[in-house]
Amino acid sequence: MDKGIFFLLAILGGVSLAMQGGLNAQLGVQLKSSILASLVAFVFSAFFALLLVLALTRTSMDFNLYRKVPAYLWFSGAFFSVIGICLYYYTIPKLGISTMISLGLFGQLLFATIAGHFGWFGLPNEPLATNRALGIFAMALGIFLMNKN
Template sequence: MNNYGLLILAFIGGVFLAIQGGLNAQLGVILRHPLLASLIAFFSSTLFSFVFVLFNSKSLPTIVQAKDVPIYLWFTGGLFSVLGISLYYYTIPKLGIATMISMGLCGQLIFAVIAGNYGWLSLPLEPITLKKTIGILSMILGIVLINIK
């Protein structure tokens, strides 16, 4: 797939995340428990993922490959996912979806640029450049403009 196709897929993924955030925040408000909404969302995500893997995987990892995975990688992604998503569900009804998503994306992008600069999480090095710095400052200005009442 070419780069434009990947960019479109990334954009669609962002739309899906905003939709699920809004829907599951609504679930958390109705149930009066954002963490329970997270549990329900992750349970249904597990079921959908299972079906997708079942129909789209030609092979599964071997026992040897599974044993090569460091123990922390089996759990920490899920922990951060639950914390991040639960915070989304908690803050969307209080802040509004545009404010929450803009602040959430700001946090993601700033962390991603810093993590890329230092190669954290075993990711490729992507040095902070003047262009990236201008991009982050522009995004922060955009967030301020989005959130001015």
């Protein structure tokens, strides 16, 4: 498959995350609780994910495979997802969606660059090179300019 398709899918994923952040932040405002909005979002996310699994899974479930998964992998990603999502829903109404998303993306990029450099989480190493460092600097400068009053 052409790499351009993956670029477009990644952009679509980013648009979807920004949309859900804005919509669920408003849900949190209406409910007067960003944590309750997060719970609602995760319950419905689980439901929609279940529908996708049922619709797209072509093979039977291999429970022996599931037993081999380290225990921490069953919950650690969800734990950080709840923290991140709750913080998004809490800060979007206070900062605005473009400010929150730009700062959130910068945090993701910074952490991903460090994690990629060291090959954390068993993922491929992506050494920090000059072009990556310049890209992070450019993004930081762009965020500063976007948020300068």
